[in-house]
Amino acid sequence: MEFKTLRNIENSFKQIRLFTFVFALLCLVVVGLVIFKSYQFAEEQRQKIYVLDNGKSLMVALSQDMSINRPVEAREHVRRFHELFFTIAPDKNAIESNVKRAFNLADQSAFNYYKDLSEKGYYNRMISGNIQQRIEIDSVVADFNSYPYAVQTFARQFIIRSSNLTIRSLITNCSLVNSVRSDSNPQGFTIEKFNVVENKDVETVDR
Numbered sequence: 001m002e003f004k005t006l007r008n009i010e011n012s013f014k015q016i017r018l019f020t021f022v023f024a025l026l027c028l029v030v031v032g033l034v035i036f037k038s039y040q041f042a043e044e045q046r047q048k049i050y051v052l053d054n055g056k057s058l059m060v061a062l063s064q065d066m067s068i069n070r071p072v073e074a075r076e077h078v079r080r081f082h083e084l085f086f087t088i089a090p091d092k093n094a095i096e097s098n099v100k101r102a103f104n105l106a107d108q109s110a111f112n113y114y115k116d117l118s119e120k121g122y123y124n125r126m127i128s129g130n131i132q133q134r135i136e137i138d139s140v141v142a143d144f145n146s147y148p149y150a151v152q153t154f155a156r157q158f159i160i161r162s163s164n165l166t167i168r169s170l171i172t173n174c175s176l177v178n179s180v181r182s183d184s185n186p187q188g189f190t191i192e193k194f195n196v197v198e199n200k201d202v203e204t205v206d207r
Contacts, residue, residue, distance in 0.1 A: 074176055075140040077187040078151050081105040082172070085114075086157060088126050088133035095123055104184040106191035109174075113194060132160040135170070142176065148192065149176040157199070165205045171198040 084102035088095055099114055117123065126133065138154045150173075157168040174194045181188035 071142065071144055073187040074142055074144070074149060074151070074189055077105060077185075077189040078140050078142075078153055078174070078176065078191065079137050080187075081110075081191055082135055082137060082153060082155060085110065086133065086135040086155075086170070088123070088131075090127045090130045090132060092123075092127060095126075101184065104182075105189070106174075106194055109192060109194040113196065130162065134158050134160070147177075151176050151191075152197075156202075162207070164207055166201055167203045167205075169198055169200055169202050170196070172196050 081102050084098045084105070087098055103111060103114075125131070134157075136156050136158070138156065140151060140153050142149050142151045153170075153172045153174075155170040155172075157170050159166040159168065172195065175192040176189050177192055179185060179188050179190040
């Protein structure tokens with residue numbers, strides 16, 4: 001009888017230890033789940049930006065990962081540089097203003113190309129001939145799989161004279177590196193190794 005009682009007590013202890021172990025394991029699972037959900041909730045809340053509307057009410061705005069928009073910003077940066085650099089009016093101050101703004105988006109290679117054109121009298125001929133030049137970007141192709149990003153731009157130049165309109169094919173290459181954002185460089189990129197691969201007449205139309 002005593003042996004049976006001891007066996008029952010031993011079995012009871014085993015059951016208590018098993019229940020305790022299961023209960024502790026269950027508590028750990030619950031605590032882990034609570035921590036995970038709390039962290040997930042905190043991350044979701046961090047994606048929300050609250051904007052005060054005229055001091056009256058709060059409006060919720062959602063933030064996005066900055067890296068998602070970088071390819072779009074890169075193409076816009078290159079597009080803007082070309083528009084500033086290759087848009088020419090027959091006015092010295094206008095040319096210098098546009099080129100100066102373009103230099104904020106690029107390195108010394110863009111200045112070297114500008115200097116080469118100046119020394120060849122390109123801008124003086126545009127001014128003296130009352131010639132206007134504008135550019136249309138067809139496409140900006142960039143490789144974002146390697147850094148610095150290799151970019152190739154395909155565009156058309158329209159050289160407008162009083163007697164005719166000349167359309168030129170323009171293809172440029174450059175490398176794009178991350179830079180500091182500023183008022184003069186809102187996308188935060190710098191164009192390096194700027195090079196004109198092709199710039200030739202395609203069509204001339206009498207006006």
